[in-house]
Amino acid sequence: MNVRRAIVAGAVTGLVCAGALVVSSAAQALPVNGSCGVYNANLRYDRAGLNRAHASGDQHLINYYREQYNNDYLDAYRAGCV
16 A cells, blocks of 8 residues: 555656646746846847948948847747837
8 A cells, every 4th residue: 555655646746846847948938027128128229220220321231230120029029028
């Protein structure tokens, strides 16, 4: 009887630990409090660069900052920050 209890207790402990691991892994994929600030800072930087590029009229810079902004916006969107 004690062997059966030990097996059941071990199985329950294993399931609880596995569940905690899954929850922990899922939580890491979500942005934590304050992490959206990094995405917002990147977008502000790219927007300022794009504004400077437009002011200078340099088409290569305009294309560069436009692409950077689009990529950073997509990253922020995927993270749930916009």
